[in-house]
Amino acid sequence: MKYSKATNYALHTMLYFMMAPAGKTIGVQPLAELQEISPTYLSKILTKLVKAGMIESTPGVNGGYTLLVPKEDVSFLRVIQAIEGNASLLHCDLGHVSAGCLIQETMAAAEQSMEQYLQEKKLVDLLQNFDQEHPQEHVARIMAAFH
Amino acid sequence: MKYSKATNYALHTMLYFMMAPAGKTIGVQPLAELQEISPTYLSKILTKLVKAGMIESTPGVNGGYTLLVPKEDVSFLRVIQAIEGNASLLHCDLGHVSAGCLIQETMAAAEQSMEQYLQEKKLVDLLQNFDQEHPQEHVARIMAAFH
DNA sequence: GTAGGGATACTCGGATAATGGGTGTCCGAGTTGACAAGG
DNA sequence: CCTTGTCAACTCGGACACCCATTATCCGAGTATCCCTAC
Numbered sequence: 001m002k003y004s005k006a007t008n009y010a011l012h013t014m015l016y017f018m019m020a021p022a023g024k025t026i027g028v029q030p031l032a033e034l035q036e037i038s039p040t041y042l043s044k045i046l047t048k049l050v051k052a053g054m055i056e057s058t059p060g061v062n063g064g065y066t067l068l069v070p071k072e073d074v075s076f077l078r079v080i081q082a083i084e085g086n087a088s089l090l091h092c093d094l095g096h097v098s099a100g101c102l103i104q105e106t107m108a109a110a111e112q113s114m115e116q117y118l119q120e121k122k123l124v125d126l127l128q129n130f131d132q133e134h135p136q137e138h139v140a141r142i143m144a145a146f147h
Numbered sequence: 148m149k150y151s152k153a154t155n156y157a158l159h160t161m162l163y164f165m166m167a168p169a170g171k172t173i174g175v176q177p178l179a180e181l182q183e184i185s186p187t188y189l190s191k192i193l194t195k196l197v198k199a200g201m202i203e204s205t206p207g208v209n210g211g212y213t214l215l216v217p218k219e220d221v222s223f224l225r226v227i228q229a230i231e232g233n234a235s236l237l238h239c240d241l242g243h244v245s246a247g248c249l250i251q252e253t254m255a256a257a258e259q260s261m262e263q264y265l266q267e268k269k270l271v272d273l274l275q276n277f278d279q280e281h282p283q284e285h286v287a288r289i290m291a292a293f294h
Numbered sequence: 295g296t297a298g299g300g301a302t303a304c305t306c307g308g309a310t311a312a313t314g315g316g317t318g319t320c321c322g323a324g325t326t327g328a329c330a331a332g333g
Numbered sequence: 334c335c336t337t338g339t340c341a342a343c344t345c346g347g348a349c350a351c352c353c354a355t356t357a358t359c360c361g362a363g364t365a366t367c368c369c370t371a372c
Contacts, residue, residue, distance in 0.1 A: 001148065001231050002236060002237070002238075003148050003236050003254070004148070007148075007237065008239055011250045012239075012250065035241055036241070076254075076257070084148050087149065089149060089150050090149070090150045090155055091149075092155055094155075094159065094182055097282060103158045103273070106223065106273070109264070110223070110264045110268070111261065114261035117256070117257045118257050126249040134246065
């Protein structure tokens with residue numbers, strides 16, 4: 001049981017948006033370079049975030065992606081579900097004679113316990129001490145990518 | 148993000164063991180028939196449970212599998228980790244200049260929240276009202292499979 | 295009666311597909327802004 | 334000065350390929366029990 005790499009990329013990308021001043025735009029290429037992955041692949045991930053309503057894409061020259069919601073509204077859960085979907089952890093299709101599958105119900109409850117944690121945790125919370133913990137040059141390079 | 152079918156089979160199999168009197172043995176074939184899957188495939192799953200020390204296998208005629216631990220010790224987490232392993236939900240291998248990945252740390256905390264739930268939840272707890280909710284004939288068919 | 299030798303009923307483990315999802319790549323299409331040429 | 338055409342910088346989306354884990358299936362090997370036969 002593992003989350004896909006795409007989820008990791010999406011979370012990191014959204015974290016970059018948390019660092020930028022509101023309304024700023026950034027292209028796929030600088031985002032891809034920061035994470036050292038292919039721009040075309042990252043674009044596929046970003047379209048999922050667009051469909052989830054978290055960011056906006058503007059085509060054309062000087063285009064790119066812009067954060068569309070308040071930073072405080074971006075929870076881990078929201079990003080994860082945008083990529084992974086909201087299917088349940090374990091779906092039991094065995095022929096249970098009567099009543100539902102108790103195992104499935106228990107797993108659903110366990111999943112909900114984790115989702116509650118991920119819903120309360122906002123991405124912007126991670127930036128509390130970011131400046132102190134990371135070299136200034138690195139932070140500057142991220143900020144410079146926005147326009 | 149989903150658990151494998153094998154995990155579901157393992158959980159159901161262990162639940163059958165919870166219904167049987169302690170020390171009783173059951174073969175792969177009746178277990179496979181109850182879940183309507185292939186016996187050879189189920190046997191591969193059961194070897195993982197054996198290696199985890201939860202059940203024991205006795206070869207030869209009248210052989211089969213026997214529960215090796217007290218029923219109260221069989222938690223969801225133990226069964227799941229026996230099948231899925233204990234790898235973390237999200238492993239970030241991006242080049243973080245200094246310090247670790249904050250996203251990875253947060254995901255680890257979320258995972259721990261679910262694991263705590265699954266560790267406290269024992270399989271035997273599901274059998275509280277099992278007799279009332281299921282037809283007597285079904286229960287009898289399960290019990291008859293043990294010897 | 296007792297010992298030995300199958301036959302039988304099981305599990306164990308390796309080898310081998312088949313399937314599906316994750317992970318990318320490639321390319322054409324559409325969109326916008328900047329710039330230059332021409333009236 | 335205004336219009337128009339061209340180019341470049343972007344995103345968007347479908348089609349395609351690759352890799353790997355899951356999900357099995359098959360078969361030979363090992364092991365214990367039972368029964369039957371021979372001495």
